[in-house]
Amino acid sequence: MDSKVGPFLRWTGSKSWLVSNHIERFLPTKYNDYHEPFLGGGSVYFHLRPKSISYLMDVNEDLINTYQQIRDYPELVISNLSKLKNTEEEYYRIRSSQPRTNHTRAAKFIYLNKTSFNGIYRVNSKGIYNVPYGYRKNIDIVDRTNLLGISKALRGTEILCQDFQASINNVKEEDLVFLDPPYTVAHENNGFIAYNQKLFTLEDQYRLRDLIKIINERKAYFILTNACHPKIKELYQDVGAISKVSRYSRVGGRNKTRGIVNEYIITNC
Numbered sequence: 001m002d003s004k005v006g007p008f009l010r011w012t013g014s015k016s017w018l019v020s021n022h023i024e025r026f027l028p029t030k031y032n033d034y035h036e037p038f039l040g041g042g043s044v045y046f047h048l049r050p051k052s053i054s055y056l057m058d059v060n061e062d063l064i065n066t067y068q069q070i071r072d073y074p075e076l077v078i079s080n081l082s083k084l085k086n087t088e089e090e091y092y093r094i095r096s097s098q099p100r101t102n103h104t105r106a107a108k109f110i111y112l113n114k115t116s117f118n119g120i121y122r123v124n125s126k127g128i129y130n131v132p133y134g135y136r137k138n139i140d141i142v143d144r145t146n147l148l149g150i151s152k153a154l155r156g157t158e159i160l161c162q163d164f165q166a167s168i169n170n171v172k173e174e175d176l177v178f179l180d181p182p183y184t185v186a187h188e189n190n191g192f193i194a195y196n197q198k199l200f201t202l203e204d205q206y207r208l209r210d211l212i213k214i215i216n217e218r219k220a221y222f223i224l225t226n227a228c229h230p231k232i233k234e235l236y237q238d239v240g241a242i243s244k245v246s247r248y249s250r251v252g253g254r255n256k257t258r259g260i261v262n263e264y265i266i267t268n269c
Contacts, residue, residue: 005153009110010114010118014040015180018225019044030174032173034178035057035167037058045178060121064160074147084111088133164207173218174220175221180225183226213239224264224267
């Protein structure tokens with residue numbers, strides 16, 4: 001296998017904790033193609049580096065464009081990133097800019113992600129990114145070595161902008177589907193629930209549950225992460241084995257949003 005690479009984005013809800021402490025015990029012994037309908041920061045994909053075909057998906061158009069450009073045109077993205085400075089003035093200039101090409105859009109996305117407050121991706125009612133400057137010093141905006149490694153790791157993958165339900169179109173027997181939806185119901189200290197209800201409704205959780213039933217019918221494997229909440233346990237109790245795992249939460253800037261929280265891992269592996 002090539003040298004190890006890590007996620008190139010800061011992402012709220014990142015599953016780096018799952019990769020570090022839990023993922024191996026939930027994986028099937030072997031599997032065919034790999035599917036990830038909620039790509040986000042891609043922690044699990046970059047940890048597994050599947051040898052077969054991988055289908056990576058998300059509904060965030062800017063996120064998917066960034067992955068596609070890093071896969072196909074890494075040097076163009078890196079060249080554009082190299083021109084940007086980590087200053088408050090530069091941040092707001094770039095935030096209000098409207099790049100004309102896909103690779104400059106990708107460079108903008110990465111730059112804002114690395115220099116914004118807490119790496120949050122948030123847009124207003126008009127779809128305009130509105131996260132303030134993060135005052136983060138001593139960061140490598142470009143991270144050239146990792147981006148080139150990421151580009152290599154993404155070769156041969158299908159990277160698609162689509163709703164998670166469409167992922168079933170490519171799922172076959174003994175494929176592996178990893179699902180990490182935005183959490184809809186509050187659990188312990190989850191401080192992002194009010195925003196996530198706009199991203200992923202309870203109705204979406206029902207749609208996701210129905211998708212997993214189809215995955216089961218196709219005799220494919222799935223691993224689902226979700227909030228540790230009675231409603232989630234009720235929804236998914238008949239589709240797979242439910243395990244509760246603990247992790248440390250660093251979400252938000254207030255003490256009440258930090259500490260040990262529990263999450264559910266639901267799987268048929």
